[in-house]
Amino acid sequence: MVRLGFQEDGVNRKLGWCATSWLALLCTTGCGSEAVGGPTTVTVSGSVLGKEGEILRRQLERFDREHPEIRVEMRPTPDAADLRHQLYVQWLNARASDPDILQVDAIWTPEFAAAGWILPLDRYAPDTAAFFPVTIQANRWQGELFALPWFVDVGMLYWRTDLFDRAPRTWEELDRDARRAIAGGTPRYGLVLQGARYEGLITVFLEYLGGFGGHILEGGRVTVHHAPGVRALTTMRNQFRDGIVPARALTWHEEEPRFAFQNGEAAFMRNWPYAVSQMQDGARSRVAGKFAVAPMPAAPGGRPTAAFGGAQLAINGFSPEADAAWLVIDYLTRPEQMLERAKLVGQFPTRTAVFDDPALAEALAIPPAQARAIVEAAVPRPVTPVYTQLSEILQIQLHRALSRQAEPEAALAAAAREMQALLDRVGLGRRQVAGR
Amino acid sequence: MPAAKPRGAEQREARLAYGMIAPAVATILLIALFPLSWTVWESLHLHDLRMPWLGQPFIGLENYLEVLGDGRFWGAMAHTLWFAAASVSLELVLGCVLALAMNRTFRGRALVRASILIPWAIPTVVGALVWRFMFEGLEGWLTDDLRAWVPVILADTWKETPFVALLLLAGLQGIDPSLYEAARIDGASPWRQFRYVTLPLLVPAILVALIFRTMNAFRVFDLIYVLTSGGPGTATEPISLYTFNSLMHNLRFGYGSALSVLVFLVTFALALGYIRLLGRGLTETRQ
Amino acid sequence: MAALVVAAAFPFYRAIAGSLTPEEQLFGGAPLWPSPPVLDHYRALFTERAFWLPIRNSLIVAGTTTVLCVTIGSLCAYALARLQFRGKTLLLGMILAVSMFPQIAIVSPLFLLLRSLRLIDSYPGLVLPYLTFAMPLAVWLLVGYFRQLPAELEEAAMVDGASRLRAFREVIVPLALPGLAATGILTFVYSWNEFLFALSFTLGPERQTVPVAIALFRGQYQVPWGQVLAAAIVATAPVAVLVLAFQRRIVQGLTAGAVKG
Numbered sequence: 001m002v003r004l005g006f007q008e009d010g011v012n013r014k015l016g017w018c019a020t021s022w023l024a025l026l027c028t029t030g031c032g033s034e035a036v037g038g039p040t041t042v043t044v045s046g047s048v049l050g051k052e053g054e055i056l057r058r059q060l061e062r063f064d065r066e067h068p069e070i071r072v073e074m075r076p077t078p079d080a081a082d083l084r085h086q087l088y089v090q091w092l093n094a095r096a097s098d099p100d101i102l103q104v105d106a107i108w109t110p111e112f113a114a115a116g117w118i119l120p121l122d123r124y125a126p127d128t129a130a131f132f133p134v135t136i137q138a139n140r141w142q143g144e145l146f147a148l149p150w151f152v153d154v155g156m157l158y159w160r161t162d163l164f165d166r167a168p169r170t171w172e173e174l175d176r177d178a179r180r181a182i183a184g185g186t187p188r189y190g191l192v193l194q195g196a197r198y199e200g201l202i203t204v205f206l207e208y209l210g211g212f213g214g215h216i217l218e219g220g221r222v223t224v225h226h227a228p229g230v231r232a233l234t235t236m237r238n239q240f241r242d243g244i245v246p247a248r249a250l251t252w253h254e255e256e257p258r259f260a261f262q263n264g265e266a267a268f269m270r271n272w273p274y275a276v277s278q279m280q281d282g283a284r285s286r287v288a289g290k291f292a293v294a295p296m297p298a299a300p301g302g303r304p305t306a307a308f309g310g311a312q313l314a315i316n317g318f319s320p321e322a323d324a325a326w327l328v329i330d331y332l333t334r335p336e337q338m339l340e341r342a343k344l345v346g347q348f349p350t351r352t353a354v355f356d357d358p359a360l361a362e363a364l365a366i367p368p369a370q371a372r373a374i375v376e377a378a379v380p381r382p383v384t385p386v387y388t389q390l391s392e393i394l395q396i397q398l399h400r401a402l403s404r405q406a407e408p409e410a411a412l413a414a415a416a417r418e419m420q421a422l423l424d425r426v427g428l429g430r431r432q433v434a435g436r
Numbered sequence: 437m438p439a440a441k442p443r444g445a446e447q448r449e450a451r452l453a454y455g456m457i458a459p460a461v462a463t464i465l466l467i468a469l470f471p472l473s474w475t476v477w478e479s480l481h482l483h484d485l486r487m488p489w490l491g492q493p494f495i496g497l498e499n500y501l502e503v504l505g506d507g508r509f510w511g512a513m514a515h516t517l518w519f520a521a522a523s524v525s526l527e528l529v530l531g532c533v534l535a536l537a538m539n540r541t542f543r544g545r546a547l548v549r550a551s552i553l554i555p556w557a558i559p560t561v562v563g564a565l566v567w568r569f570m571f572e573g574l575e576g577w578l579t580d581d582l583r584a585w586v587p588v589i590l591a592d593t594w595k596e597t598p599f600v601a602l603l604l605l606a607g608l609q610g611i612d613p614s615l616y617e618a619a620r621i622d623g624a625s626p627w628r629q630f631r632y633v634t635l636p637l638l639v640p641a642i643l644v645a646l647i648f649r650t651m652n653a654f655r656v657f658d659l660i661y662v663l664t665s666g667g668p669g670t671a672t673e674p675i676s677l678y679t680f681n682s683l684m685h686n687l688r689f690g691y692g693s694a695l696s697v698l699v700f701l702v703t704f705a706l707a708l709g710y711i712r713l714l715g716r717g718l719t720e721t722r723q
Numbered sequence: 724m725a726a727l728v729v730a731a732a733f734p735f736y737r738a739i740a741g742s743l744t745p746e747e748q749l750f751g752g753a754p755l756w757p758s759p760p761v762l763d764h765y766r767a768l769f770t771e772r773a774f775w776l777p778i779r780n781s782l783i784v785a786g787t788t789t790v791l792c793v794t795i796g797s798l799c800a801y802a803l804a805r806l807q808f809r810g811k812t813l814l815l816g817m818i819l820a821v822s823m824f825p826q827i828a829i830v831s832p833l834f835l836l837l838r839s840l841r842l843i844d845s846y847p848g849l850v851l852p853y854l855t856f857a858m859p860l861a862v863w864l865l866v867g868y869f870r871q872l873p874a875e876l877e878e879a880a881m882v883d884g885a886s887r888l889r890a891f892r893e894v895i896v897p898l899a900l901p902g903l904a905a906t907g908i909l910t911f912v913y914s915w916n917e918f919l920f921a922l923s924f925t926l927g928p929e930r931q932t933v934p935v936a937i938a939l940f941r942g943q944y945q946v947p948w949g950q951v952l953a954a955a956i957v958a959t960a961p962v963a964v965l966v967l968a969f970q971r972r973i974v975q976g977l978t979a980g981a982v983k984g
Contacts, residue, residue, distance in 0.1 A: 049942055075927060079943040083922065086684040090834050090923055093485060111687070115485050197667040250579045250668060251572070254944035274944060385486040389686045399669045403579070426487060446807065452887055453806035457814060460799035460858060467855040468821045471832035475824065550967040555731055557962035559916040559934045562955040566738045569948065594734065640867075648860060655825055658918055680827045689831070696828030703823040 039071045040324045045088075046103030046311070048076040051345050059340070063331045070324050075099050081199070092117040092316070100319040101328060104147050106138055106309050106380065107199070107387050113141035114385035118314040120144040124326050134308055135350045138380035146314060148333050149350035151341060153309035154374050155207050157294045158261060158269040158279075160187075160287065167294035169304075171211065171235050174268065174297050178244045181267040190244035192257035193270040197399040200253060202381065202391050203307035204270055205398055208232040210305025210379050211298040216394070217382040220429050224394065225409075225416035228302065233401055233408035235299075240402055250403055262287060270296065272309065276365040277346045293366045295374050308378040310350070339363060348375060384428055393418045478693035485687035492690075499694035509695070511670060512678040513702075519585070519674060520653035523592045527649060528642065530593065531600030536630075538601065539608045556598040564662035567591040571663075581671040584664050588672055592659055596652075600645045607641025608634070647710050654703050675699050735959075742952035764953035774954060776928050777936035782961065783846055784921075784932060785914035788853040792861050792910045793903050795854070800865030801891055805877070815862075822859045830923050837924055844926040852920050857910045864909070868902035869895065904969050915962055933958045 048056060053074075060072045075098075077084045088102060092112065104112065112118045122144055128136045135149035157174075159167045163181050168174035178190030194200035209216065212235075214228030223229070239245040249257070254271060261269040262279050264286040269275075282288040295304035313329045315322050331337065335357070338349035343363035348371055354360055355372045364371055381387060397415035400406040406414075423429040482495045503509050538549060555563065571577050571587045578584050611634065619629045657676040660666060666673035679699070683692035742764050744757035768774040799818075803811060833852060834843070842848035872895060880890035896903070918934040925931045931939070937954045940947055 047943070049939075076939060078922075078939050078941065080938070080941050081943070082685070083938065087923070089485070089684055089687060090831060093831065094835050094838055096838070111486050114487060115687070116488055196665070197669055198665065248575055248579060255946065256572070258944075272944070386686075392681070392685070396669055399667070403581075403668060405581075405669075426484070426490075449806050449887070450808040453802040453808040456798040456802040456806070456888075459795040460818070460862070461814070463795065463851065464818065464821055464855050464858065467833070467836070467851050468829075470836045471829040472821070472824060474832035474835075475828050546967070550963065552731055553966045554735055554959065554963055557912055557915075557966060558735070558955060558959050559918065559937070561918055561934055562738075562937060562951070562958065563734070565946075565951060566734050566741075566955065569741065569952075570734065570737060594731065598731070644863065644867075648863075651823060657825075657827065676825050676827060679825055683827060683831070693828060696825045700820075700824050704820060707819065707823070 039069050040321050041071045041073060042101065042321050042324050042328055043073045043075050043099040044101040044103075044328065045075045045077050045099035046101075046313075047079050048074050049079055055341055055344050059332060059337050060328075063328060066331075067327060070327065072328055077103075081105055088112070092318070095318045097316065097318045097320055100316050100321050100325040102314045102316060103150070104312050104314045106153075106312070107391075109139045109147045109312060109314065110141045110383045110387065111385045112314065113144075113146040117317050118146050119317050119319075119322055120146055121148065121315070121326070124330070126330075130353060131350050132352060132375055132378075134375070134378045134380060135310075135312075138308055138383055139312055141383065141385075147312035148314075148329050150311045150313050150333055151338070151347035152350050152375055152378070153272045153274070154306035154348065154378050155203055155270055155272065155296060155309075156306065156374055157296050158271060158275070158291055159294060160267050160290060161292050162290045163187075163267055167292070168268075168297050171208075171297045171299055175239065175242075175244060178267050179242075182244075187265050187267050189246050189260060189266040191239060191268040191270070192249060192252070192260045192266040193245065194252055194254055194257065195240075195245070195249035195399075195402060196251050196253055197395050198253065199391060199395070201395055201398055203309065205232070205236065205394075206307045206379060206381065207270070207296040207305045208236050211296060211302040213299075213302035216390075217384070220423065222416045222420045222423070224419075225412035229412050230409050231299070233398065233412060237401055237404070237408055241404065250399070261291070273346060273348060273366075273371075280365055293370065293374075295377055304377050306374050306378045308380045310348075384423075386422060386426055386428065389422060390419050393422070475693045475696055478689050479697050481690050483688070483690035483693075485689060495690070499690050500698070502691065503694050503698060508670060508673075508678065509675075512673050512675040515672060516654055516656070516674045516676075519589065519592075519656060520650055522585075523589050523596070524646065524649045524653055526589065526593045527597045527600045528645065530597045531604050531645070532638075534597065534601035535604035535608050538605050552601065553598045555595050558595070560595065560658040561662050563595050564591060564659045567594075568663050578664060579668055581668060584668060584672050588660060588663055591663060592653070592656065595659075596649060600649060603641050603645045604638060607638045611637045643710060647707055650706055650710070651703055654699065654706070738952045738955055741948060742956050744949065764949035765957070767950055768953055768957065772936070772940070772950070773928070774936065774957065777931055777933045778957070778961075780846075780930055781915055781932040781958075784849045784853070785911050787846065787850050788857060788914040789907050789910045791850065791854055792857050793907050796858055796861035796906065797865050797869075797896070797899070797903060799858075800862045801869050801895065803862070804866050804869035805874070806887075818859050818862055822856050826856075826919050830919060833920070834923055843924055844930050846930070848924050849921060849930075849932070852924070853910075853914045853917060857913050860909055860913075861906045864906050865899075865902055868899060872898060908965060908969060911965065912962055915958075 044056070044060070046056065047053065053076075056074065060074065064070070064072060077087055084103075085105070085108065088104075088108075091099075092115070102112075102118070104118075109118075113120075126145065126148060128145060131149050132152070135152060136145065139145055139147045139149060157167060160181075164177055168177050174191065181187060182190050193204050195204070206216070209224070209229055209232045212228040212232045214224065214226060214232060216222070216224045236245075240247060240249070254275075257266070257269050257271055258275045258278070260266045261271075261275075262285045276293070279285045279291060280288050296306060298304045313332060315325045315329065319325055333350070335349070335351055335354050338351055338354050339357060339359055341347050342349055342354070342360060346363075346365060348364070349355070349360070352372075355368050360368045382390065384390070394415045397406070397411040401408045401411035420429065479499055480494060480496060481492050482490065482498070483492050484490060534552060538545065538552070558566075567587055567590070568578075576583065577587060615633050615637075616629055619633050624632070655676055656674050657680065660672055660674055660677060661680075664672045666677045675695070676699070679692050679695045682688050682695060686692075740756055743760035743762070745761050745763065799814075802808070803814065837843050837848050837852075840848075842851070876894050876898070877887070877890040880894045881887065885893070916934060917932075918938070921932045921935045922938065925935060928936070933954070937951060937958065940951055940954065
C-alpha cells in the first residue's frame, strides 16, 4: 500500500497561471511587428556580409540623408545562392510585399520575370545605353528590362608571372605551358578550376565552349552538342585525363582552386575576380605580386569568352513602394556608388563610363582596360525561365564526361536530347529565347 | 484485474481522455493539416511557378505517372533505401555494442556516456561541415561514385549511433539480471546468453530504434546537402534532395508535391511493416 | 570500446582544433594542433557577429518547445496508456504520419499558413511547428513509460478520493520524472538543431536561431571555417552541459520506457 499526500490546489493553480502568462508574453513580444505610418520604408534584401554589408549600409545612409522621406532597411539573406533563391521563391510565391528590393543572381531574372514576381523597369526609363550590352541582355525577358545590373563577375584566367612571360592565348598553348611547368614537380597542378557538379561548372564550360565558337542555345534550339561543343568538352576532359587538371577538381567549387593557386600549387587558375584581393595580400598569399589576369584562351574559330555572373537589383512585383524602391535602385547603380564598391570590395562596375574614370585604376587590382576587355567578352547563360532545369541536365552529363563515365560526344548528345525535350514540352522550344 | 466499469464511468473516462489529448490534437491539426492537404492537393495539379501562363489545371495522377517514369527518381529512391539500410544497420550493431559496454559499471562511466552523446548534440549542418572539412583534403573519396558514400554513411552513423545506443541501453537495463544468472548456471556462453536472453528481450527497443531511425534516414537532407550536394553527378542524391530540387530549384510545385506524397507513402508502409513484423499491441492498455 | 569513444570524439576534436587555428592554416590540411592556438575566431563571433543573439533565440525556442512538448505529450500519452476511448489507433497513426512527410514539402504551405496567422519572424512561429514534429517521439516514449508504471498507484490515489487527473498530476508525474527528462532532452536537441524551418520562418537576426546564424556566415564562395567551427563548439556547449547533467536520469528515463513494449 503506498501512502500518498496531496498538495495544495493553490500550487497547481499558480502553475497554471504562470504557464498561461508565459505563453501570452511570448505571443505579444514574439509576434512579428508591422510598420506604422511615417516615412516610407523600403527593404533591401541582399548580401550584407562583411565589407559588402558595410558599403551597402554606408551608401544607404547617404541615400537616407538625400531622401529624408524614405527610410531604407537591410534584410540579410544567406549568400549561398541556393538558400537565397529558396527564400525568394518562398516569399514571392506567398506574394509577400517585402523585401521591396531583391538582389538577384544573374540567372534568376528570366525565371522571376516569367513568374510575374518582379516589376518591369522600362516605365522608369533607365539609361540602358550606359551599361555594358551583355548586362542588359541578360536581364531582358520578352523585350522588357526586369533588373538593373549592379556589379559584374566574370570568369578570368589567372597565370603565374614568375613562370611564364605571357598568358597563353589558345588552349593548345595553355596545355603546353602547363605541362612544361608541372614537369619539374612544382607547381603540382597545371590548371585549377571549378569542376564540381554545380552551376559553376556550367560557367567554366561556357568559356571553353565560347572559345571554340559554340553556344548552348541558339534561338530555342539546343546546339551544345554540335562540333564546337564536342571539341570543347573533349579538350576539358583531356586536361583531366592527362593530369593538367587534378582529378580532385571534380569536387571543387571556388575556394579550393583559389587556395591551391594562392599557396603556389598551380600554374593557372580559372576563377572570378573576388580572388584577386586576397591573393595580393602578402601576409597570406605566396603568389602576391607574382600573378596576373587574362581573358580565357580560345581556339581558331572561337573567341575568348568569359561567363557572365554578378548581381542585379530588381523590384518586388508585390511591393506597394515601387516608386520609392526605384529611387533606391537608381541611386545604388550610379557611377559614384559603383566606383566606391570597386575601391572597397573590388567588384567590377557595370557602367562603361566608370572604366574611363582614372580613379578606377587605383581601385581595381587589375588594369581597368583589361577588366573592361574581359567584361565585353562576357556571355550570359541562356536567358530562359527554365534555365535551372536545363543547367542541371547539362551539369550531370558534363560531369559524367569529365569523370570519364561517358564519352564527350555521347554525353552532350544525351544532354541535348533532354534539354530540347524540356524546352519543347514547356513551349519554349522555338520561341525567341535570348542567349547564345 | 479491476472490475468492469459502469457505463457512466466509461463515458467519464472517455471524456477525460479526449480532454487530455485535446492540446496535442489541436496543435497537430492547426499546424499540419493545411500543409499536408495542400501538398496532396498540389500533387494532383500542374503547377509550375516559372510559367504561370500554363495555369494550374487539375491533371489527376499525371504527376505521379511522370515520377514513376523518371529514372532519376528511381535512382534517388534506390540511394535512399541503400543509405537507410546501410546506416541503420550499422547504427544498430554499433549501438548494441556501445550499449552493452555502457551497461557495465566502471569508473568514468558518466563522462563516457556524455562524450558518446556529443556527436548527436551537434547540429547536423555543422557536423556535416566538419566531416566535409576532414574528407575534402583526401584524394579520391568525394569524387568517386561509390566511395562518396563512405563519408556520408560514416557521418550519419557518427551522429545517430548515440541515440540508438541510448535506446538499447535502456532496454538492456530493463532486463532482469536473474535471467542471466539462470543462463550461466545452465552453462551458456556469453554469446548464447546474448542470443537467447538479451536479444529477444531487446526486440521492443530495437523496434523503436528501427522505426524512428528509418523514418529519419529516409528524410535525410541536411547531411548530404552539405557533404556532397548529391554528387558526384547524382550518385549520392537522396529522394529529399531531389524533391528540394524540383520544388525550390525548378519551381515545379505540382511535381515536387507528388514526390513528397510518394515518399510519405513509402515511409508509412515501412513503419507499418516494422510494427507488424516486430511489434505487439502498442495501444493495449496494460491492466 | 575505447576505440569507439575515440572515433566518436575525433571529429569533435578536429573541430575544436580547427576553431583555434589561425585562418590561413585552415585550408588544405589543417594541422592536428595549431601552434600557436588563437582565440580570434571566438572573439569575432561575439564582436563581429553578435553570436549571443542567435544563442538567446535558440534557448528560448528550444526551451519553450521542450516544456510544451513534455506537458502536452505526457497528457496525450497518459490518455493513450491508461484510459479507454475510441480512436486510439487513429490518434497514434495521425501523430506518427505527421512526421513522415518530407520537411521540404511542408515548408512552403507552412510558410503560407504562418504568414496568415502573422507568426512569421516570431517565437511562436517556430515553437508551433517544432511542437508538432517533436510530438511523435515524445508520445511514443511516454506511452511506454506510463504503461510500465503499476496501475495500482493511481487506483490507490483514486480510492483516496482524488480525480483521475489529480492522480496523474500528483502521483504519476513525480514518478515519471526520468521519462519526462529523457523526452525533454530529445525534444530540446531536436529544436536546437533544426535548420530548415528556422531558416524559412525567420527574417532577421532578432529571431534567427543558431543553425541559421551559422549558415549565414558563409559568403557567396567562401566559408570562414575558423568561425564556423568556433560557432559549432559554442552551439554544442549548452546541449553538452544538459546531457552531462542529466545523463543518469535520461538513461533511467528510457529504461523500461517504450523499450519494454
